[in-house]
Amino acid sequence: MKYFLLLLSLFVFGNTLFAQTEKSKIEFKATAFKNNKYYLAGYYGKYTTLLDSATANSSGRIAFEKDTKYTEGIYMLVDKDKKIVTEFVMDADQHFNIAVNLENPSKSVIDHSPLNLDFQAFNSLLKEKTEAMNTLNGTLAQQKTNKDSLEVRAKIGVIQKEITKYKSDYLQKNPHNLISLLFELSLPVENYFDLKEETVILKTKKDSLDYVKQRYFSAIDFSDPRLLRNPFLENKIDGYFNSLVVQTPEAISPEVFAILDKTGSREGDLFKYLSLFFVNKYVAPKIMGLDKVFLNINDHYFKGKEYSWLELEQKEFLKRMDRILKSNQIGALAPNLFMNTVAGTRIDLYDVNAPYTVLAFWDPTCGHCATEIPKMKKVYTDLWKSKGIKVFAININNEEKVKWVEFIAKEKLEDWINVSPATTVIGNYTKEEVDFQTLYNVSQTPVFYLLDANKKILAKKVGFESYLDIIGNQEKQLKH
Numbered sequence: 001m002k003y004f005l006l007l008l009s010l011f012v013f014g015n016t017l018f019a020q021t022e023k024s025k026i027e028f029k030a031t032a033f034k035n036n037k038y039y040l041a042g043y044y045g046k047y048t049t050l051l052d053s054a055t056a057n058s059s060g061r062i063a064f065e066k067d068t069k070y071t072e073g074i075y076m077l078v079d080k081d082k083k084i085v086t087e088f089v090m091d092a093d094q095h096f097n098i099a100v101n102l103e104n105p106s107k108s109v110i111d112h113s114p115l116n117l118d119f120q121a122f123n124s125l126l127k128e129k130t131e132a133m134n135t136l137n138g139t140l141a142q143q144k145t146n147k148d149s150l151e152v153r154a155k156i157g158v159i160q161k162e163i164t165k166y167k168s169d170y171l172q173k174n175p176h177n178l179i180s181l182l183f184e185l186s187l188p189v190e191n192y193f194d195l196k197e198e199t200v201i202l203k204t205k206k207d208s209l210d211y212v213k214q215r216y217f218s219a220i221d222f223s224d225p226r227l228l229r230n231p232f233l234e235n236k237i238d239g240y241f242n243s244l245v246v247q248t249p250e251a252i253s254p255e256v257f258a259i260l261d262k263t264g265s266r267e268g269d270l271f272k273y274l275s276l277f278f279v280n281k282y283v284a285p286k287i288m289g290l291d292k293v294f295l296n297i298n299d300h301y302f303k304g305k306e307y308s309w310l311e312l313e314q315k316e317f318l319k320r321m322d323r324i325l326k327s328n329q330i331g332a333l334a335p336n337l338f339m340n341t342v343a344g345t346r347i348d349l350y351d352v353n354a355p356y357t358v359l360a361f362w363d364p365t366c367g368h369c370a371t372e373i374p375k376m377k378k379v380y381t382d383l384w385k386s387k388g389i390k391v392f393a394i395n396i397n398n399e400e401k402v403k404w405v406e407f408i409a410k411e412k413l414e415d416w417i418n419v420s421p422a423t424t425v426i427g428n429y430t431k432e433e434v435d436f437q438t439l440y441n442v443s444q445t446p447v448f449y450l451l452d453a454n455k456k457i458l459a460k461k462v463g464f465e466s467y468l469d470i471i472g473n474q475e476k477q478l479k480h
Contacts, residue, residue, distance in 0.1 A: 022068070022069050022094075023065070023066065023067055023068070023069070023094075024064070024065070024066040024068070024069045024070055024094035024095070025063065025064070025065045025066075025094070025095050026040070026063070026064045026090075026094060026095075026096060026097070027061060027062065027063045027064075027096075027097035027098070028061075028062045028077055028085075028086070028097070028098050028099075028100055029059070029060055029061045029062070029097065029098070029099045029100065030060050030099070030100040030101075030102055031059075031060045032060065032102060033056035033060040033061070033062055033100075034056050034057065034058050034059060034060040035055065035056060035057075035058060036055065036056055036079070036080065037053060037054070037055045037056075037080050038053065038054060038055075038056065038062050038077055038078065038079055038080070038085070039051075039052065039053045039077075039078040039079075039080075039082070040052040040053070040054075040064050040075065040076075040077065040078075041075065041076040041077075041078045041084075042070065042073060042074075042075045042076070042090075042229060043073060043074055043075075043228070043229050043230050043231055044228055044229075044269075044273070045228050045231070045233060045234060045273050045277070046231050046234055048076070050078065050082075051070070051075075052064050052066065062077075069094050070090050070094065071090070071225045071226060071228075071229050072089070072090050072091060072092060072178045072226045072229065073089070073090055073178070073226055073228075073229020073230050074087060074088075074089055074090075074182070074229060074230045074231070075087070075088055075089070075090050075229075076088075077100070085100065085102070086098070086100050086105060086108065088116055088119065089113075089115055089116055089119045089178055089179065090178075090229070091113050091114075091115040091116065091178070092115075093112070093113070095112055096110065096111060096112040096113035096116060097110075097111050097112065098110050098111075098113075098116070105120075105123070106120060106123070106124040106127070108120065115177065115178060115179065118170070118174075118179050119179060122166070122170075122179065125163070125166060126163065129159050129162060129163050132159055133156050133159050133160070136152050136155055136156050136159075137156065139152055140152055140153075164191065167183040167187070170183065171183055171184070175219075178226060180219075181219075181224070181226055181227075182230055182232065184219045184220060185220075185227075185230065185232035185233060185235075185236045186232045186235075186236075188239070189212075189216075189239045189240075189243045189244065192212045192215050192216050193208070193212055209244065212244060213240075213244050216239075216240055216244065217240070217259075220236075221262075222259055222262035222263050222264075222270060222274075223262060223263055223264035223268075223270060224270075225269060225270065227270060228269055228270065228273055234277060237259070237274075237277070238281075240255075241255065241281075247287050247290065248289075248290075249289065249290060249292035249293050249296065252282075252290065252293050253292075253293050253296040253297070256278050256293065256296075256297060257300060259274065260274060260275055260278070260297075260301065266301075266305075266307060267307065267308060267309065272307075272309050275297070275301055275302075276314075278293075278297055279294060279297055279298070279318070282294040282297065283321050283325075288330065288459060288460060288461065288462050289329070289330040291325050291329075292329055292330070294321065294325065295322060295325055295326055295329070298318055298321075298322050302318050303318075303322070323438060324438050324439075324441045324443075325441065327438075327439045327440075328439065328440050328441055328449070328457060328460060329457065330457055330458070330459070330460065331456060331457065332456065332457055333454070333455055333456055333457075334349065334359070334449065334451050334455045334456065334457050335433070335436070335439040335440070336348055336349050336350050336433075337349035337359075337392070337394065337419075337421075337436055338421070338422045338425045338429075338434055338436075339394065339419035339420065339421060339422055340419060340420060340421075340422045340423075341417075341418065341419055342401075342404070342405060342408070342418055342419075342420075346422060347417065347419060349392060349455065350455060352390055352392055352417060354388055354389065354390035354453065355387070355388045355389070355452075355453050356387070356388070356389045356390075356450060356451065356452060356453065356458075356467075356471060357389070357390050357391075357392055357450075357451040357455070358376075358380075358384070358389060358390070358391045358392065358448065358449070358450055358451075358464065358467065359392050359394065359440070359447075359448065359449040359450075359451065360373065360376060360391055360392070360393045360394065360416075360446060360447075360448055361394045361396055361436075361440060361442045361445055361446060361447040361448075362393065362394070362395060362396070362445050362446040363395065363396055363397045363400070363445045363446075364395060364397060364400050364403040364404045364406075364407045365397060365400055365403060366445045366446065368445070368446065369445050369446045370407075372446050373393075373407075373411060373413075373446065374411050376391070376448075376464050377411055377412070377413060377416075379464060379465060380415070380416075381415075383468060384467075384468075385415065387468075387471075389467075390416075390417060391415075391416040391417065392416075392417045392419065393413065393416045393417065393418050393419065394419055394420065394421070394436070395418070395419070395420040396420075396421065396436075396437065396442060396445065397420075398420050398421060398423070401420075404418075404420070421436060447460075447461065448460070448461070448464050450464075450467050450470060450471075452474065458470055458471070458474055
């Protein structure tokens with residue numbers, strides 16, 4: 001979904017993203033800077049954007065002055081080649097200067113910003129600990145016994161705990177400042193499983209999961225504008241949804257709604273960014289069936305709504321994806337297909353009588369099809385045919401009948417129901433009802449679906465090798 005990510009990035013350059021009240025004056029100095037142009041850059045979620053530019057004077061001093069303040073977060077000084085010179089935090093006061101040590105950033109001199117001193121101290125610690133862990137990791141392959149390897153791993157574990165303790169201690173002393181927020185956003189999921197209160201009694205796995213889920217976002221205010229001025233927010237949210245939420249649309253959708261409903265104004269940056277983040281996450285998910293979450297988000301927040309920030313391309317994208325996903329959801333009745341056999345005889349999908357039907361949309365000129373269709377034929381012959389599974393193989397390319405017939409003969413596909421789209425469909429049907437490529441989201445080939453006896457969709461866009469497992473699970477559910 002690179003296209004949609006590009007659309008999301010259109011928002012990065014809005015002038016209102018970083019505006020607050022009062023003035024900001026930030027200075028950097030290094031002899032190497034003199035007379036060169038530099039940029040001030042900041043994060044907008046995982047994206048970065050250039051915010052201002054300035055040319056250093058003859059002594060190497062760069063000054064960025066602004067009549068309004070920037071939102072607190074992680075920012076960067078960037079050179080004319082767009083390479084990061086140094087990274088720093090934008091504090092609340094925004095009147096500080098940094099004498100940059102280009103050879104050793106930990107030796108940079110910071111004035112009038114305790115927060116940047118804390119940031120510098122943590123980065124120095126992190127660099128030291130990371131180098132120590134890398135050294136230990138490098139020795140693992142040299143260990144001769146399991147005992148030696150375990151000892152090395154134990155030492156790595158000690159260092160990791162030291163970093164965690166540093167963050168924990170800092171959080172307790174400075175619960176509300178920017179660096180504490182950054183620490184919260186970057187905490188891994190497993191850290192939340194550590195019991196902090198001795199009075200907590202967890203009797204079941206569900207109790208434990210609920211406890212972790214309650215803690216996970218407890219320190220996060222989803223209307224806090226600082227959330228977007230660092231690159232950690234998406235990973236934080238992904239950790240929650242990928243590890244702590246049951247992977248079904250019914251479980252995921254209300255969790256998404258709960259977050260979006262806490263972001264404040266529908267015209268604000270956080271709703272803008274996170275609504276499109278979730279759209280992008282679930283419009284083409286890795287797990288089958290989770291595209292229903294996209295449909296739920298679109299229905300709840302976008303369909304029939306108008307936002308000043310939503311570009312025309314984005315509106316069209318949402319409408320198009322809604323159109324091509326809503327008719328092929330897992331558990332839904334598969335749309336009928338109006339087809340002709342090789343001989344020209346009319347046969348529709350609903351005419352097929354079988355306990356299970358596999359739909360195979362393919363093209364005889366498609367190289368990938370030439371590889372996958374024979375593989376499916378072997379699985380069909382070895383495993384499916386004896387179970388009564390039928391293959392409804394749709395050649396989507398009516399222009400290549402000769403190649404189609406030749407391929408059927410070559411690969412011995414005569415046991416399949418080989419069809420191509422009927423050129424004329426007689427009946428009270430709309431154009432949308434016969435547009436199989438939209439109905440089944442066939443934007444490339446091959447595309448496969450598994451249907452039950454009632455033509456309900458059991459699987460789509462997963463390897464056909466797993467269909468027997470899916471059928472087995474389906475039959476177990478029916479027995480219960």
